[in-house]
Amino acid sequence: EPEVTQTPSHQVTQMGQEVILRCVPISNHLYFYWYRQILGQKVEFLVSFYNNEISEKSEIFDDQFSVERPDGSNFTLKIRSTKLEDSAMYFCASNLAENYNEQFFGPGTRLTVL
Amino acid sequence: AQTVTQSQPEMSVQEAETVTLSCTYDTSESNYYLFWYKQPPSRQMILVIRQEAYKQQNATENRFSVNFQKAAKSFSLKISDSQLGDTAMYFCAFMKHVNNNDMRFGAGTRLTVKP
Numbered sequence: 296e297p298e299v300t301q302t303p304s305h306q307v308t309q310m311g312q313e314v315i316l317r318c319v320p321i322s323n324h325l326y327f328y329w330y331r332q333i334l335g336q337k338v339e340f341l342v343s344f345y346n347n348e349i350s351e352k353s354e355i356f357d358d359q360f361s362v363e364r365p366d367g368s369n370f371t372l373k374i375r376s377t378k379l380e381d382s383a384m385y386f387c388a389s390n391l392a393e394n395y396n397e398q399f400f401g402p403g404t405r406l407t408v409l
Numbered sequence: 410a411q412t413v414t415q416s417q418p419e420m421s422v423q424e425a426e427t428v429t430l431s432c433t434y435d436t437s438e439s440n441y442y443l444f445w446y447k448q449p450p451s452r453q454m455i456l457v458i459r460q461e462a463y464k465q466q467n468a469t470e471n472r473f474s475v476n477f478q479k480a481a482k483s484f485s486l487k488i489s490d491s492q493l494g495d496t497a498m499y500f501c502a503f504m505k506h507v508n509n510n511d512m513r514f515g516a517g518t519r520l521t522v523k524p
Contacts, residue, residue: 328511338454338500340511351511384452388512398504398512400446400454 297321299401301387307407308377316372316404318387326390327370328398329362331355333383341385344370377408411436411503415515422491423523429476430486430518432501438462440506443477443484448498448517457499460484462506491522 300319308314320327329341342352344362359375370389374381384405388398412435422428434443445457460468460477467475472492476485488495501515 330512332452337516338502338512338514340513343511353511386454388454397456397459402451402453405452 299387299389299399301385301401301404303404304402305405305407307409310379310408311376314374314377314406316374316385316387316406318370318372318389318401319368320370320387320389321391321399322368324389324391324399326350326392327362327364328388328390329372330386330388330400331383332386332403333380338386341372374406377406379408382406382408411438411441411505411513413501413503413513413515415499415501415518417518418516419519419521421521421523422488424491424493426491427487427489428491428520430488430499430501430520432484432486432515434482434484434501434503434515436482436503436505438505442504442506443475444502444504444512445473445475445484445486446500446502446514447495448500449494449496454500458486488520493522493524496520496522 302317327344332338340353342356343350361373384403386403387401390398414433441462443460447455447457458470472489474487498517500517502512504512
């Protein structure tokens with residue numbers, strides 16, 4: 296069964312460094328998402344992406360964040376200058392089509408900012 | 410804005426018993442989707458069950474069923490014959506029907522199934 300994959304599973308970085316979290320959505324999916332879950336808290340929406348552009352973003356998704364689909368398979372989240380409070384699990388999700396109601400989640404990347 | 414509220418931070422149930430997790434939400438939308446996701450210690454988000462708001466019939470998936478009360482904006486999850494493997498965080502989530510939107514999650518309920 297096709298699945299969303301994410302790499303790395305765990306990323307440790309120093310405050311102020313740039314990180315890129317990678318996701319490979321399910322191949323025929325068209326809509327892509329990033330969510331964040333700070334330890335012990337709820338899952339929060341960051342951004343959705345369709346047709347090579349951001350379709351919606353939350354207030355969390357400020358100028359230090361960016362997303363890109365550099366090729367036909369990868370979907371990346373870049374954090375330009377990491378802060379301690381960026382430490383969280385980051386989940387990628389993908390969706391087949393507009394109004395298709397199931398988002399498929401990847402296993403997550405645990406980001407630790409020291 | 411849509412908000413999702415799970416008022417039970419933690420619950421426990423004996424193996425083989427039935428437990429109900431509560432969820433309420435607030436929206437002005439008339440058509441939307443509701444979900445329950447399970448997050449075991451591995452942290453993977455696993456879809457348990459979904460409900461389309463325009464369907465009056467409550468969704469069921471094996472031992473999992475929902476009680477969807479649209480007027481009350483309530484969406485509870487019932488787990489029958491609880492198993493040790495059901496131990497996890499459970500998140501209720503809301504998604505608008507149009508424009509393939511983001512999902513809004515509740516704070517979660519940590520369920521422990523005791524042997």
